[in-house]
Amino acid sequence: MDEEYDVIVLGTGLKECILSGLLSVDGLKVLHMDRNDYYGGESTSLNLNQLWKRFRGDEKPPESLGASRDYNVDMIPKFMMANGTLVRVLIHTSVTKYLNFKAVDGSFVYNKKKIHKVPSNDVEALKSSLMGLFEKRRAQKFFIFVQAYDHNNPKTHEGMDLTKVKAKEVLAKYGLDGNTIDFIGHALALHLDDDYLNEPALEFFKRIKLYAESLARFQGGSPYIYPLYGLGELPQAFARLSAVYGGTYMLSKPECKVEFDADGKAFGVTSEGETARGKKVVCDPSYLPDKVKKIGKVTRAICIMSHPIPNTNDSHSVQVILPQKQLGRKSDMYLFCCSYTHNVAAKGKYIAFVTTEAETDDPQKELKPGIDLLGPVDEIFFDTYDRYEPANQSSEDNCFISTSYDATTHFETTVQDVITMYSKITGKTLDLSVDLSAASAADE
Secondary structure, three states, rough: OOOOOEEEEEOOOOOHHHHHHHHOOOOOOOEEEOOOOOOOOOOOOOHHHHHHHHHHHHOOOOHHOHHHHOOEEOOOOEEOOOOHHHHHHHOOOOOHHOOOOOOOOOOEEEOOOOOEEOOOOHHHHHHOOOHHHHHHHHHHHHHHHHHHOOOHHHHHHHHHOOOOOOOHHHHHOOOHHHHHHHHHHHHHOOOOHHHHHHHHOOOHHHHHHHHHHHHHOOOOOOEEEEOOOOOHHHHHHHHHHHHOOOOEEOOOOOOOOOEEEEOOOOEEEEEEOOOEEEEEEEEHHOOOOEEEEEEEEEEEEEEEEOOOOOOOOOOOOOEEOHHHHHHHOOOEEEEEEEEEOOOOOOOOOOOEEEEEEEOOOOOOHHHOOOOOOOOOEEEEEEEEEEEEEEEOHHHHHHHEEOOOOOOOOOOOOHHHHHHHHHHHOOOOOOOOOOOOHOOOOOOO
């Protein structure tokens, strides 16, 4: 351990493992340490016995749920866009060879007190139960414009410069009503709030196109994919990658105290009386609590069920987004469901999560609109965790801290944080220009 490293990474959460993999591939000498004796940190997956121990102490899970080893319950459940940035990272690093993926069955949105399939193009808009006849026609015209739009071809711009024209102005041009804008902005473009309406429309269009491209990639019922055996496989896969490229891993390292010089710059990490020296330290917020600030709290319900979520076409894996306006809230709510078909539960069992940014001190009442959509549940656990973001200047102290995981059940915000951190650590942009059509990241 008494060696000099380019980067010392603390915590084996997903973000930290992706970064150690990327940095090792770049030829940097990486030491990766964790105070826990398992991979995954906050984003680990638990079997049934571990789940019960975490939430119910010494109580034992009922035998009716099946074998503990058949369960892999994600603590930070998220799906991946099939054409999204994380899949590009997986292919860029060849981590796909360590993992098997399966398409997610359904993508839905809650609108006017009902669950509807998310339409992603002009054909689906015409069939959608979300809209009346005239609204369908307006939505169809909007989707045709989005699909045809090419940023480099002014003939497709309909006289609008999307780097200047606001999203709300484009939507107003097509006369779309508030409910339609709600599902396009939150369930298709995956914006977390309505701030995008007052921003240039180009990013909004890119997000809608990404959804449609991801949906087309595997011809499934959704644009999402998810690894067999759950997300706990991802940190381990990136850890393997880092090890292949010379990265050193140490679990069960207590304390992991970051050492600073007289100028306040990190120069190493001490554990069990030994100090590993490193030019830069990468970690999750729990390792440097004095250098982060609280930005919110996530509340969630973890449910074990014996059936799929009702009104989702019997989907064994599905995401349902409940936009904030539909619930009279300031933030969206997310339903995530997967099952034995992804090898995360015993035969015939389903794992569902209801997650949102906490706005009150009563999580059970707050999550009720989502829980009510699940139907009967066999078991339910409630959990909350604080969210933090870095408050330091990494250029001044050599510390690069990830942001806590948000309430979303997709990876777009998570991987964006990774790419931003990568650029700060290395001073360069991550090249993800891979040919996705030539690389299959999912097992159909």
